[in-house]
Amino acid sequence: MPLWPIRSVMPSHTEERVAALVLAAGGSTRLGRPKQLLPYGDGVLLESVLTVAEKSGVSQVVIALGGSADEVRRAIDLTGFDIADNPDFSAGCSSSIAAAIPALHSDTEVLVLLLGDQPGVRAGTVRALIEGRGAAPIAVCRYDDGIGHPFAFDRSVLPTLAGLHGDKAVWKLLEQRAEDVVEVRIPGPIPIDVDTEDDYARLLAEPQEAG
Numbered sequence: 001m002p003l004w005p006i007r008s009v010m011p012s013h014t015e016e017r018v019a020a021l022v023l024a025a026g027g028s029t030r031l032g033r034p035k036q037l038l039p040y041g042d043g044v045l046l047e048s049v050l051t052v053a054e055k056s057g058v059s060q061v062v063i064a065l066g067g068s069a070d071e072v073r074r075a076i077d078l079t080g081f082d083i084a085d086n087p088d089f090s091a092g093c094s095s096s097i098a099a100a101i102p103a104l105h106s107d108t109e110v111l112v113l114l115l116g117d118q119p120g121v122r123a124g125t126v127r128a129l130i131e132g133r134g135a136a137p138i139a140v141c142r143y144d145d146g147i148g149h150p151f152a153f154d155r156s157v158l159p160t161l162a163g164l165h166g167d168k169a170v171w172k173l174l175e176q177r178a179e180d181v182v183e184v185r186i187p188g189p190i191p192i193d194v195d196t197e198d199d200y201a202r203l204l205a206e207p208q209e210a211g
Contacts, residue, residue: 015169017060020150021162022046024116025066025089025096032197034068035117037075038200045194049078056126059205062103064089064096092167102161108138108155111158113151113170120191120206126150132184140174141190142183147174148190172205 024046036046053061061084065072066089070080080186084100089095097113104111110133110158112126125141129152133139151170153161158176162179164173 016130017105017107018058018110018112019062019104019108019116020051020056020058020059020112020126021084021097021100022049022063022070022114022116023093023096024049025046025064025069025086025093026053027028027067027090027119031200034071034078035194036068036072038120038194040203045119046072046116049114049116049121050081052119052121052123052126055086056130057123058126060105060108063116066090066096066101073104076111091165092169094161094164094166094169097118097164097170098162101158104158109155111153111155111161113149113153115149115193117195118149118191118193120203121150124148125186125190128186133182136182137180137183138177139182141186143186143188143190145189147183149180151163151192153180 024036026035036044038045041048055099060082062084063078064084064086066086069085082103084097084103086096088095092107110130112129114121129139129150133152137154137157140147141150160173163172192199192206194200194203
């Protein structure tokens, strides 16, 4: 059962300035090697996520880097992206969100969170999430097997996001603000996010569709 009621929301057809934040600062402790640079498709895993962010039509893409940041910069052309360095990446993804929010354009109206280790998310999913959000403060993806990223947040929620602490703080926020959350239906299972070698093997076994 969902933590919040599923509501029908009229799509917003106004042009909003949307930023995507790609969370790619993890130290890959469970994997034992930089997961951002795992071979995937025609490049590496993080490149695939960045391509999805670009294709989704957002106004700005910010990348939070921390663990293996120097290796990522050497391996990937990050021209055109805004970089948020997070020296406190070991404190969890909320520290990356806090580090990245100051890099957002001042007129950002919506922030979309993308996981840098989840290349199975499609650009169409990001667009559907933005459109399906309507005027709700928070929107999440409802896949066939549960809730998953990406998430979208109205600018009114940004101060709260900036004050979060811990690795699961965003999920706790969804529980605390349940009345503000809408679900956007996305066909298929939750895309794999890579934390272990087994996750990576499962990812490679799946068909790699164009973003």
